Amino acid sequence: MTGGAPNSGGATTDTYAKARTWLLMPAWLVLLVLSLTPVALMLVYSFLTKEFRGGVIWDFSLAAYDQFFFDRGLFGDEPARIEWTYIGIFWRSIWQAGAATVLSLLIGFPTAYFIATRPEKARPIWVFLVTIPYWVNLLIRTVSMKFLLRDQGPLNDFLMFTGLIDSPIHIINTNFAVQLGLFYSYLPFMVLPIYAAVERYNFTLSEAAADLYASKWVTLRRILLPAVKPGVVAGCILVFVPSLGSFLAPDLLGGAKNFMIGSLIEEQFKGNAGNWPFGAAASMILLTLVLIILIMFTRQQAKSNKAGG
Amino acid sequence: MVPEEQSIAIDVRDAVKRYDDFTALKKLSLSIMDNEFFTLLGPSGCGKTTLLRMIAGFENVTEGEIFLFGEEIKNLPPYQRPVNTVFQNYALFPHMTVLDNVAFGLEMRGSSKSEARKGAGEMLELVQLTQFANRKPSQLSGGQQQRVALARALAPRPKVLLLDEPLSALDLKLRKAMQLELKHLQRETGITFIFVTHDQEEALTMSDRIAVMSDGELQQLGAAKDIYERPRNMFVADFIGETNLLEVSVDKIANGRAVCHLGGGHELTCNSVEGIGVGSKVHMSVRPERLFISATPVENESLKGRVKENIFIGTDISTLINLVDGPEFIVRTSNSDRGNKRIFEPGNEVFVNMEMGAARLLID
Numbered sequence: 001m002t003g004g005a006p007n008s009g010g011a012t013t014d015t016y017a018k019a020r021t022w023l024l025m026p027a028w029l030v031l032l033v034l035s036l037t038p039v040a041l042m043l044v045y046s047f048l049t050k051e052f053r054g055g056v057i058w059d060f061s062l063a064a065y066d067q068f069f070f071d072r073g074l075f076g077d078e079p080a081r082i083e084w085t086y087i088g089i090f091w092r093s094i095w096q097a098g099a100a101t102v103l104s105l106l107i108g109f110p111t112a113y114f115i116a117t118r119p120e121k122a123r124p125i126w127v128f129l130v131t132i133p134y135w136v137n138l139l140i141r142t143v144s145m146k147f148l149l150r151d152q153g154p155l156n157d158f159l160m161f162t163g164l165i166d167s168p169i170h171i172i173n174t175n176f177a178v179q180l181g182l183f184y185s186y187l188p189f190m191v192l193p194i195y196a197a198v199e200r201y202n203f204t205l206s207e208a209a210a211d212l213y214a215s216k217w218v219t220l221r222r223i224l225l226p227a228v229k230p231g232v233v234a235g236c237i238l239v240f241v242p243s244l245g246s247f248l249a250p251d252l253l254g255g256a257k258n259f260m261i262g263s264l265i266e267e268q269f270k271g272n273a274g275n276w277p278f279g280a281a282a283s284m285i286l287l288t289l290v291l292i293i294l295i296m297f298t299r300q301q302a303k304s305n306k307a308g309g
Numbered sequence: 310m311v312p313e314e315q316s317i318a319i320d321v322r323d324a325v326k327r328y329d330d331f332t333a334l335k336k337l338s339l340s341i342m343d344n345e346f347f348t349l350l351g352p353s354g355c356g357k358t359t360l361l362r363m364i365a366g367f368e369n370v371t372e373g374e375i376f377l378f379g380e381e382i383k384n385l386p387p388y389q390r391p392v393n394t395v396f397q398n399y400a401l402f403p404h405m406t407v408l409d410n411v412a413f414g415l416e417m418r419g420s421s422k423s424e425a426r427k428g429a430g431e432m433l434e435l436v437q438l439t440q441f442a443n444r445k446p447s448q449l450s451g452g453q454q455q456r457v458a459l460a461r462a463l464a465p466r467p468k469v470l471l472l473d474e475p476l477s478a479l480d481l482k483l484r485k486a487m488q489l490e491l492k493h494l495q496r497e498t499g500i501t502f503i504f505v506t507h508d509q510e511e512a513l514t515m516s517d518r519i520a521v522m523s524d525g526e527l528q529q530l531g532a533a534k535d536i537y538e539r540p541r542n543m544f545v546a547d548f549i550g551e552t553n554l555l556e557v558s559v560d561k562i563a564n565g566r567a568v569c570h571l572g573g574g575h576e577l578t579c580n581s582v583e584g585i586g587v588g589s590k591v592h593m594s595v596r597p598e599r600l601f602i603s604a605t606p607v608e609n610e611s612l613k614g615r616v617k618e619n620i621f622i623g624t625d626i627s628t629l630i631n632l633v634d635g636p637e638f639i640v641r642t643s644n645s646d647r648g649n650k651r652i653f654e655p656g657n658e659v660f661v662n663m664e665m666g667a668a669r670l671l672i673d
Contacts, residue, residue: 207367208400210387212414212465226404 039287046280054274064281086264086282090289093260096175096250097243100182101190104239105232107183108190112231115191116198123199130191138185142248145181146172149253173255181249182239189238197231198224233301241290261286317378318343318469318501319364324373326359326525333359335525336373341469341503342518343378346495348504350512351522352548357505360522361471364503365394378468388417393462394471398478399454401446407457408433408442414465432460435494452483459494469501476511488514509549513537521545538596543671546594553597555636558590559670567670569593573635575612579668592671597641599667602628602659604651611660614638616653626652630661 046064048056062075069087070080115126133141148155149171156168171177201224209219225232247262254260261282268279319341326334334356341347349357362368364375366387375383382390393414401410411429416422433439436456446454455475462470472491476484492515495502506512512519513533521528521536521544529541540546547554557569557579567581571593579593603611614632628640638661642652653659 202400204396204398204400205402207365207387208394208396208402209413210367211365211392211394212461213388213417214413215388218417223402 042280042283042287046277046284048277050275050277054269054276056276061277064275064277065285067278068281068285089259089264090261090285092258093244093262094289096178096182096258096260097240097246099175099179100186100243101236101240103179103183104187104190105236108187108235109194109232112191112194113198115195116201127192127195130188134188138248141184142181142252145184146252149177149180172253173258175254175258178250178254178258178260181253182243182246185246185249186239186242189242190235193234193238194228194231197228201227233297237294237297240293244290245286316343317341317376318345319503320374320376320379321360321364322374322376324360324363324375325371326356326363326368327371333525334363334371337522337525337527338373339520339527339530341501343501344499346492346502346504346515346517348506348512348516348519349522350506350509350519350548351528352507355522356525357507357522358473359525361394361473361503361505364469365392365471366390391467392469392471393465393467394473395458395462395475397474399446399458399475401454401457401461403446406443406445407438407449410446410457411461411464414461418465429460429464432464433457435463435497436460451479452487455479455487456490459491463494463498463500466498467500469503470495472502472504474505474507476506477508484511491515513549521548523548539669540594540671543592543594543673546592546669546671551597551639551641552594553600553638554592554594556590557593557670559585559587562587566665569670571632571635573632575632575635577610577612577663577668578665579670580666582670582672584672585670591673593668594671595663595668597627597639598625598643600638600640600661600663602630602640602642602653603662604653604657604659606660607662611662612638613658613660616655616657616659618655619652628653630659632661 045056047060047062049059049061049063051057066075067083069083071083072078072080111130115123115130118126147153150156151168151170151172155171156165159165160168171180205223205227206219209223210216214222244260245262245265247260247266250258250260251263265279265282265286268274268282269276317340321337321339321341324334324337325332337356337360349360351357359368363370363383364377366382366385366389370383373383374381377390377392402413405413408426408429411432412422412425415425415428420428430439430442433442436459438453438456438460441449441453441457446457449457455478458475476487476491479487488511491502491504504512504515516533518530518532519536520530523544529536529545531539536545537549540549540552543554546552555571557571557577559567559569559581560576561568562581562585565581567579567585568576569579570576577593585591602616606613612632612635614630614635617629617631617637620627620629623644625641625643628642630638630640632638640661
């Protein structure tokens, strides 16, 4: 009898393992079909030759990457020089997305803190209020923003009415307008993770810090921020990454000279003028960039955790 | 008056704490002496933690004043009050090492990082945690975390240390050990300790003086022995220790003694208390260990009854006795007396006796 027990136990474990494999299938399928396949497709396309009316010719080519980084082509007769146009667009995109992230953090953190410190019953209402604007389509919101920021728009009217300015300040079609647009597009992605972290925070720790002669500012910097750091990091990633690839805000609010990666890529796939391999290559470069930034982030995170222990 | 003033560490005068629809503290006044182990004792919701938090500065004072060594502190923020707190759940900073936790207060008071660490190291030595200095709080046991919290609060040498039920999360054995350790630490450091607890035994073990609170009011203030032996009112008698609490009516008062009778026609003499007159129906309290059982009446005040049950509780035996037509009494007999004293079995007819002065009348 006793000899039989382990065997039947093993059989059960096997059954569970099998069941687990099958039950996990949908998750794997979704990941494979919706996530890995498109990336793989993009990777393949970026190494093909462009067809002039859009689409691709199935011939292996490095032309797309060549065009991205070098002015006359790396394999031409004349020596190639680095092409700064696209790298410049990338650089501006990083800068714009970074600025939008900082802006979101500056506004989002106090907002999240405010919500998390309301009475428990009131918190869902505040969270709900934060999400309300996002029921409206992003395009419509961005277009309305354009009207708000115009030289003769409500914002300038208001500032002139209050006497703060004498003539309209030019906001639309500037970098700042794009940053504002990105900030407005993704603010809840900053607020919500930070809110979740602050809500879990044990406020007795702040009392303990105050009890040990720490001012409010020191308590914020040395006790609260380290405790809610995962929420802040998540918020920053969730704002930075989509901002980086965004094209609506830069197109509508930034005008032609404030072009970002998203617009560049979008253009390659739109209409007959496009260049699919080039768009795919730019996407791959963007993807690699984001991956590198994320890996650096997590590495640094793990390091600081380890250093403490 | 002046020299008296100097030895008072904390002086609470007519302190009131009101929330929207609830008064947590009703005009409470008490003085806590320098270098004293003082305990605020009471059931949950009695206002003891509120008072402690008002002294720490986490709650503002609705009315009244709080003085710290003669200086009014009620308008100072917590970080400007030279008092430190040991929190109920320790509230150790999870992202800092044990050493950095303890050094935090010193650093905030202006010590350099190395000075603060040196001071923190000495403090850890005092609580015997030197070898854990570089661990994170989560890597320590509850008792160790408790000691870190203590070291952290003591490190900046506060004028008064506030302890908010710091032992409630520990198991019994560890709690007993920590009680003694706390008492020793208090003597060694000479810092005034204000200890909040709902555990009367803990309060009796550690305190120089105890303030018994209930419903936002001070019920009795005195030395541990005083409060145990001479409870002022029903609440205190009932809350502190085990007691026989019985309703009696007062027949006669003379020479500080009150002759009373209780149900079933039994008569006994209690210590009279000011404010209780002849004819009043009040409660009296007598501690079970102040009673003894005999087979025949010892004095004329022996109360006749029958043994209902014996309960063995280690050091003592607790005997329940039903008085003839009267109420029930609990009598405690020390196990060490077993040689001399007879243990009566359930059903035996016995007499309950008490020394003169063991029974006290209580105001409600």
